[in-house]
Amino acid sequence: xxxxxxxxxxxxxxxxxxxxxxxxxxxxxxxxxxxxxxxxxxxxxxxxxxxxxxxxxxxxxxxxxxxxxxxxxxxxxxxxxxxxxxxxxxxxxxxxxxxxxxxxxxxxxxxxxxxxxxxxxxxxxxxxxxxxxxxxxxxxxxxxxxxxxxxxxxxxxxxxxxxxxxxxxxxxxxxxxxxxxxxxxxxxxxxxxxxxxxxxxxxxxxxxxxxxxxxxxxxxxxxxxxxxxxxxxxxxxxxxxxxxxxxxxxxxxxxxxxxxxxxxxxxxxxxxxxxxxxxxxxxxxxxxxxxx
Numbered sequence: 001x002x003x004x005x006x007x008x009x010x011x012x013x014x015x016x017x018x019x020x021x022x023x024x025x026x027x028x029x030x031x032x033x034x035x036x037x038x039x040x041x042x043x044x045x046x047x048x049x050x051x052x053x054x055x056x057x058x059x060x061x062x063x064x065x066x067x068x069x070x071x072x073x074x075x076x077x078x079x080x081x082x083x084x085x086x087x088x089x090x091x092x093x094x095x096x097x098x099x100x101x102x103x104x105x106x107x108x109x110x111x112x113x114x115x116x117x118x119x120x121x122x123x124x125x126x127x128x129x130x131x132x133x134x135x136x137x138x139x140x141x142x143x144x145x146x147x148x149x150x151x152x153x154x155x156x157x158x159x160x161x162x163x164x165x166x167x168x169x170x171x172x173x174x175x176x177x178x179x180x181x182x183x184x185x186x187x188x189x190x191x192x193x194x195x196x197x198x199x200x201x202x203x204x205x206x207x208x209x210x211x212x213x214x215x216x217x218x219x220x221x222x223x224x225x226x227x228x229x230x231x232x233x234x235x236x237x238x239x240x241x242x243x244x245x246x247x248x249x250x251x252x253x254x255x256x257x258x259x260x261x262x263x264x265x266x267x268x269x270x271x272x273x274x275x276x277x278x279x280x281x282x283x284x285x286x287x288x289x290x291x292x
Contacts, residue, residue, distance in 0.1 A: 002044045004052070007198055007206070009155030010135065018067040019202045020045055021151065021159040024054070025133050031058045033151050033159045034202070035072035035083070035122075038115050042071030046078060060127060060136070061085040062161035063148035064092035066099060068202070070115055072122035084127040086138070087147025093124040103259040111255045141191075143184025144177065156197030163187050164213050166204035170220045174249040178221070178264050181271035185221060188214045228268050232278055235288040241265060 003015045010024035013033075020041075021033030030049060036042050049056050056079045061069055064085060072083050072093070085093045092098045100108035100117040108117070125131070127149065132138060135154040141163045142148060151159045163184070165176045178184045191199075192214045199210040207213065231244050242265055246253055251261070269289055272278040278291050 002041075002048065004048050005206075007155070007157045007200070009153070009157075011153040011155040011157035013157075013159070013200050013206070014045060014048060016041060016044075017203075019200060020071075021157075021200065022049075023133070023136055023153050023157075025057065025135070028053055028055050029057045030054045031060060031133060031136070032056065032075070032081075033060050034062055034068040034161075035059045035075055036070060037067040038070040039074045039120065042074030042078075045071060046075060049079075055079075056081045058131075059083045060132070060138075060151060061089060061093060061124065062141070062150060062159070062202070063145040064089040064096075064099065065145060065162065066096070066115060066117055066119040068161070069093050069096070069122065069124075070119040072124070073120040076122050083122050083124040084131050085124045086127040086140075086149040089145065089147050089149075090124045090126045092146075093119075094121060096121050100259070103263050112259060116256060117259070139194075141187050143180050143182075143187045145179050152194075152196065156195075158194060158196035158199045158210075160191065160199055160201045160210070162202050163191060164201045164204055164210070164217050165220075166201075167213070167216055169203060170216065174220075174251065175224055175245065175261050175264055176217075176220070177260050178267055181221065181225070181267050182274070185218060188218050188221075225268060225272060228265070228272065229277060229291045232272075232289050232291040235281075235283070235290040237286050237288055238262075238266065238269070241269070241289060 005013050005015055012022040014020040024030050036045050058081055096119045100112040137152050139150045141150045144162045148161050150161050192211050200206045278289050280289050
């Protein structure tokens with residue numbers, strides 16, 4: 001774990017729970033794609049950089065989930081590097097209480113205010129094309145989170161952030177986190193057409209052919225949608241739907257799973273309603289969902 005993997009040319013990644021990309025710039029300067037999950041991850045990343053005689057100039061965050069920005073603060077404090085994040089992800093990076101607040105739908109109680117859902121804050125700037133070095137370009141990857149982005153190096157290394165889950169993760173958790181289901185499916189179809197020499201998802205093995213994994217993720221999303229439609233053959237409240245999904249998929253309810261899977265199920269219900277496959281109505285002061 002935390003092994004530096006040379007991909008090709010000036011492109012690398014650090015093999016850790018949420019892969020950190022590394023691209024060499026001019027001289028001894030390097031930049032990172034994401035900052036690691038927490039302070040300890042930041043410390044390990046910094047050690048790898050120093051062991052190679054490199055100097056960290058910038059972190060380009062793909063999105064603001066805690067496991068991707070948790071090391072920012074440590075790295076920024078100890079190297080003086082700049083931190084950039086795309087769109088609304090920048091605001092979430094600067095004000096990290098926004099993530100558990102968004103997931104819970106209100107002020108998060110203390111069991112939700114921990115490093116898994118709420119990273120330490122760092123000073124981030126808005127990511128624009130002008131901020132990027134010449135050998136790195138941004139691609140938009142909406143769906144998993146608000147304004148998630150990936151990056152393609154001039155060596156053909158494609159850093160895909162969280163737009164794909166591994167087959168093992170899908171089999172284990174069944175429902176992977178998604179903010180915008182329609183946007184997520186569009187992103188996966190786009191990824192299948194991307195040109196690249198090697199594809200590096202944050203939570204799956206690097207591969208030269210991303211198409212099979214992208215299709216596996218698409219199939220998983222469609223399957224979950226079909227399951228929700230089947231459950232909604234009769235009217236149910238959100239809580240009833242969530243409970244039935246956890247039972248059917250053999251999942252264990254925890255505070256973290258409640259907000260992560262719960263938020264995702266709400267997104268599925270929005271997607272199904274907007275596409276005309278469910279309806280929502282009020283009965284006895286309860287919001288109920290029913291398949292059409």
